[in-house]
Amino acid sequence: MEKGREIEMTQKAFSIEINKATKTMEMMVSGTFTAQDYEDFVNDYVTKTSSIDASQYLLEVDCRMMDLLTPGEVDKLQGSFTRYKETGFAKVNFIVTESQSIIKMQLGRVARMAGLTNIEVIVK
Template identity: 40%
Template sequence: MKKYDINIVNDKNTIEMAVRGSFKEEDVQNFVRDYQSAVSRVNVENFTLEVDCTNMDILRQEMIPQLENSFKMYNESGFKTVQFNTKSNAILKLQLHRLARNVGMKNAKIVEV
């Protein structure tokens, strides 16, 4: 099963991403490549990055540096808004909020869906 999906939805000015499970190094490399390809095709200043984290596992300590690098990448991309959709999982929401704060992401929203 693929660990992520990235779709451009032009009529909503949104890039929708779904993230599942935990990533290994190879998954991270593939994800970064596909993310950069999608971002290069839109004017990110007018777009929202919407990340579906509803099937994402609680972060293991060894994964936090890699995910922090992803958050830096999202922040540096220049999206109007970066929205993380989660289930009712207080630990994951706290982890996502902390990562966003650590990279200086001021346009992040964590939404329980």
Template identity: 35%
Template sequence: MGSFNIQINKPNKIFNAEVEGTFSPEDGMKSIEAYQKEISTITPSEYEIHIDCTKLNVSHPDTLPILEGCFQLYKKDGFKEIKLTISSNPILSMQLKRVSRKVELTNLEIIEV
């Protein structure tokens, strides 16, 4: 089961999110709904989005379309920068890079810790 937490740091203009576990399609849809609710309170082009993925598991093939949809939302909403922090996990890193290339998300930075 996947979970997520969203916090907006308005003074520093950072949209913080934390994701963990293995997302089912239902978990993914819930996270998108929460994202859309929170995003309506800010102007994304003025913000960076930082997503802590250090506890995230590699996505199953059936949930990759939802991950792609999330990346497309970040691109469409026009964040200044998108930063994903992951634990040293080559498979997750490759998966995130592949999805970002597919949706042409050029302002994504993956930080391994």
């Protein structure tokens, strides 16, 4: 039982993988980001996107494990969405669950605030 707790505590708040075969950058976010998580996310994002031509790629963000956003997190998320826009992905998909209607609205609102127009929120 102790080992399971250890794994849970060390689970990252995000993952970013490049799938060159499908031309998809697959991202997963979970819980709530700490300041360190956000810094690590930005660094990992910059590293991963520097190796691809984003205009040829779909950015797919799995938000099914994400917590509701607090006002302070909205600002950070808007910064990330602005970064997605500047990177120039062909399309950005956000995946949410049926029960995440508030998160779905938050994602749409923040995307509009950041000027990110090529998005789709998909319920899975």
